[in-house]
Amino acid sequence: MAITLKDVAREAGVNVSTASRALNNSFGIHVDTRKRVLEVAERLKYRTNQVARGLVTGQSHSIGLVISDIRNPFFAEVARGAEDAAFHAGRDLVLCNSDLNAEKQMRYLDWLLAKRIDGIVINSVAPLSPAQQDQLWSAGVPIVLLNLSLAHRRSPLWRFSAAIADNLAGGEIAGNYLIDLGHAHVLHVTGPRTHGNFADRTIGFLNAFQRRGLPRPRVVYGEHTFGAAYQVAMQHLEADRNMTAIFAGNDVIAFGCMRAMMEKGVRIPEDVSIVGFDNLEMSQISSPPLTTIDQPKYETGKAAVEMLLSMMAKDGPHEPEHRIIGVRLIERESCRRIAGTAVQDRRSAKHLARDGSSHSLSAANKSVRDKPRKHSVKE
Amino acid sequence: MAITLKDVAREAGVNVSTASRALNNSFGIHVDTRKRVLEVAERLKYRTNQVARGLVTGQSHSIGLVISDIRNPFFAEVARGAEDAAFHAGRDLVLCNSDLNAEKQMRYLDWLLAKRIDGIVINSVAPLSPAQQDQLWSAGVPIVLLNLSLAHRRSPLWRFSAAIADNLAGGEIAGNYLIDLGHAHVLHVTGPRTHGNFADRTIGFLNAFQRRGLPRPRVVYGEHTFGAAYQVAMQHLEADRNMTAIFAGNDVIAFGCMRAMMEKGVRIPEDVSIVGFDNLEMSQISSPPLTTIDQPKYETGKAAVEMLLSMMAKDGPHEPEHRIIGVRLIERESCRRIAGTAVQDRRSAKHLARDGSSHSLSAANKSVRDKPRKHSVKE
DNA sequence: AAGATAATCGCAAACGATTGCAAGGTTCCG
DNA sequence: CGGAACCTTGCAATCGTTTGCGATTATCTT
Known part of the structure; x- marks a missing residue:
């Protein structure tokens, strides 16, 4: 059926072993014979069988x-x-x-x-x-x-x-950001409890509230899909009327929540603010554009x-x-400052986010006004 | 290193060939020996080497x-x-x-x-x-x-x-929809010219205008990416000020255009309407939710x-x-009727979209008010 | 009871490469 | 000129399976 190395070898008048060596440009093959083998292989359109090769290597x-x-x-x-x-x-x-x-x-x-x-x-x-x-x-x-x-x-x-990604730091950044905006009553809807990445975001987020002496936000776990988040949000939007912000475990969850809010007639960010995690391309053009934590995917x-x-x-x-x-905050239009809230010193928040994390691996977490730039991988 | 069939065979006291047959439950193997081989294989945690098997099969x-x-x-x-x-x-x-x-x-x-x-x-x-x-x-x-x-x-x-997908029909549906809404000056931004799917959408779209005796819309080809569409839209939004609608070759292109419009301050759908193609999940929560042609991906x-x-x-x-x-139209909020336009009989438009196509394979193309349903594959 | 038939199982040849080792041929140097 | 060293090439084993075919044994038929 297909051309094998044996065919090439026969045609070139050499042994399969030499043919093999010629193709794999190993040493100890005369330039002439190599050229000849190469030509034959080209002419016959030989393609080495990777399955066979895989068996021996x-x-x-x-x-x-x-x-x-x-x-x-x-x-x-x-x-x-x-x-x-x-x-x-x-x-x-x-x-x-x-x-x-x-x-x-x-x-x-x-x-x-x-x-x-x-x-x-x-x-x-x-x-x-x-x-x-x-x-x-x-x-x-x-x-x-x-x-x-x-x-x-x-x-x-x-x-x-x-x-x-530095999910711990990311969660903390998000928490501090919402706190600085004056949100005290915020819901955290996230993915499965066992999922390390989500868990870290949650921990970082809760840490921020704890460090500022604020009550622990309510967190609800679920699937990290659009549909599941939509369901969760539909329920909690009714039950929890005085919540002013949501921190979503990732952007897809955020989108699910936003969809629910749209249907419920709650306005973003006038009624409730929302911040996501991931910075998907789509978060630029969601309704409204989503403030989120960027991570280099x-x-x-x-x-x-x-x-x-x-x-x-x-x-x-x-x-x-x-x-x-490393991760960083991307500010867009899904969050607003709570009326009557003092304008906090943004630098102090950044300080907290940076040095407050419990591990030394925390990466650069500057707040960037849209226009994402390229990231370098932190080692 | 890893456990091979030979190991299993030896341990079970049979030949590799019988071991092989036992594992692959072929006929002509005594139930007892098969059970024995299976047990040994289980105990040794034997896993068939698919590379070796692939070589022979x-x-x-x-x-x-x-x-x-x-x-x-x-x-x-x-x-x-x-x-x-x-x-x-x-x-x-x-x-x-x-x-x-x-x-x-x-x-x-x-x-x-x-x-x-x-x-x-x-x-x-x-x-x-x-x-x-x-x-x-x-x-x-x-x-x-x-x-x-x-x-x-x-x-x-x-x-x-x-x-x-039935791209030809889809393009025509989109065209008729915009025409019915009173849009005569519409831009079509799409993917590479050589790309069959995009080409068909364009053809169907242009057919709709031709059949209604309307002037041929301008079409601009490019990459079918968010970034490329953004660029294209940025240019044409300036050059072509009296355009009232855009038909995008797919939703991602639509999103790129929408991003550009957002930056230019042109409102959707007040200033210009837009319809996409694909019905991505994200098109539900874009700003505004996107009217598009759904295809079962x-x-x-x-x-x-x-x-x-x-x-x-x-x-x-x-x-x-x-x-x-088959494809179908999903109406959302990215299109508006041009003021001073007579309300067309929607059924006539559907009629055109259905029967106007030049081939007999055209599938069901009902207009659906959101809430996508399952499609059946048209043969 | 003996020959025929059928059920199991083992032998060995593939599959298409890679690669250690040895054989043959050159070249080199003393 | 003879042997050592080197360069090229071929031989044959190997990787871990599958599978055709023949051998052995058990069962059946008359």
């Missing part, structure tokens, strides 16, 4: 990306960053949507392992049981997490490497596979690496 | 998805549909972002072919040269296009199978890989299959 030259759902624009950005890095390194990316479902995810992982995948970057490791985490760990494949709590360093997940995906590649380069067990990526 | 059990850019929410939806269908059939999905770049795309295709991929669903085949198209064709791999012009049936691309991706699977099932050359998927 033990590498599949592909890496797995296991995420909740590619339809979430956040993951689409991450995936693009990951794919670009993989392509650059001559590997391909196999896409898996886990829906944060532990069982489905384990089936994916089994499958990827069976395909002798070179490495895995995975987002939805949180719902896994300790036994499943052990199983994953003992597979011996390089793994980079996209989801890990900075606040729970004793977690067994910390043996894995990770590329994550593309860079995160890129960093994750680059870490994977370096892990693959040196074999044996490796020290886990945790790359924390 | 000639199947990689993975299918390729080549699209412009996963960050486009449209493709994210399609990808999810495709991945679900692939997973259901026990295959995985490798993701390739071509950026509509012919050369980059050919590198992807070469690579996929080298990996002996089972099939390919591809969106960005349009920029390929005829020679490249031939090369792709002669690879002999099952291929399904996501991009094909219904208007150019003589195109050599018609030898490929395809799963596409998830179903398209799903249909594409299902077609692929059926092609893979029966070997030999196959008759190309073209699955046309």
Whole structure:
């Protein structure tokens, strides 16, 4: 059927081994024979069978990306960053949507392992049981997490490497921002409780209120999807009439809430303010444009596979690496100052956000007036 | 290193061939020995090496998805549909972002072919040269296009199978809708000229104007990205002051235009109306919510890989299959009636949209007041 | 009871590459 | 001129499966 190396070798009058060496430009091949082999290969349109090669080299030259759902624009950005890095390194990316479902995810992982995948970057490791985490760990494949709590360093997940945004700092920035605007009664609607990234945002957010001596905001957990957030918001908009602001665990959740508000006739930001997390492209043109915490999504995906590649380069067990990526506030038009509130010194708020965080990895968190700029990956 | 079939066989006291047959529950194996082999495999945590299996069976059990850019929410939806269908059939999905770049795309295709991929669903085949198209064709791999012009049936691309929305009808629906609202001076900003789907939308759109005896709208081609559309809109908003409406080639383009309008201070829909194409989730919460043509994205991706699977099932050359998927108008708040315009009979417009199309595959195109419902795939 | 038939299982050859090792041929140097 | 060193190339094993075919044993038929 397809042209094999044997065909090329025969046509070029050499042994398959020499043909192989010629194609893979290894040393110890005469320039003439190499040229001849190359010509024949070109003429026959030979394409090396990567499956066969993979069998002997033990590498599949592909890496797995296991995420909740590619339809979430956040993951689409991450995936693009990951794919670009993989392509650059001559590997391909196999896409898996886990829906944060532990069982489905384990089936994916089994499958990827069976395909002798070179490495895995995975987002939805949180719902896994300790036994499943052990199983994953003992597979011996390089793994980079996209989801890990900075606040729970004793977690067994910390043996894995990770590329994550500074969610702790981001949550705190958001909290201080709303506090400075005079919001004391704010609702926090976020994703699954077990999800490290969301958990950190929540912790940072609550920290801000605690440090200022304010009562603890109410937080409601749910799925991190548009539809789920819409449902949650519909309920709480009725129950909680004197709430003046919402902090959403991410932009998609924020959009769901905004949709609910639109239907309920509550105006943004006149009636209630809202701030998101992620800074999706769409948040520029939502109604109104969304104030949010920006995190470099593309860079995160890129960093994750680059870490994977370096892990693959040196074999044996490796020290886990945790790359924390900086975040910052993007002010748009979804928040307003509560009337009768003193204008706070903005610098003091920034100060709190910066130095108040409990870890030393906190990244630059300047407040930027729209016009996002490129980020550099914080190491 | 890893557990191989040989290990299992030895442990179970049988030959590898029996072990293989036992695992693959083929006939001619005693129930006792099968049970024994299964137990040993379970105990040793044996996982079939899919690479080795792929070498002998000639199947990689993975299918390729080549699209412009996963960050486009449209493709994210399609990808999810495709991945679900692939997973259901026990295959995985490798993701390739071509950026509509012919050369980059050919590198992807070469690579996929080298990996002996089972099939390919591809969106960005349009920029390929005829020679490249031939090369792709002669690879002999099952291929399904996501991009094909219904208007150019003589195109050599018609030898490929395809799963596409009824873009021709969609364009016409959009055109008639705006005409009925009294818009005569409308700008059409769309994607690359060579892109079959965009081309069809444009043709349908222009047809509507021609049939009503109206002057041909101006159309401007560009990249189908947020940024590119933003640029285009910025220019034309100044140059063309008496335009009253825009028809965008897709929702992302619409969003780019809306962003530009926001900055220019032109109000939607008071100053200019806009209708998009795709009905992305975000178009519900844009500012204002976007009137658009809905096309079932998830179903398209799903249909594409299902077609692929059926092609893979029966070997030999196959008759190309073209699955046309119905579209419909979703009215939201981004369009207004031009003052002083007679209220047209809406039914007559629908009539035109339905029967005016030049092909018989046109699907249901009811106008729906938001609340999208499930679509059925039109065959 | 003996030959035929059927049910199990093992042997060994693929699949298409890579790669250690040895064989053959040159060149070089003393 | 002879042997050492080097450059090129071929031989053959290997990676971990699947699978056609033949061998062995058990069951059945008459």
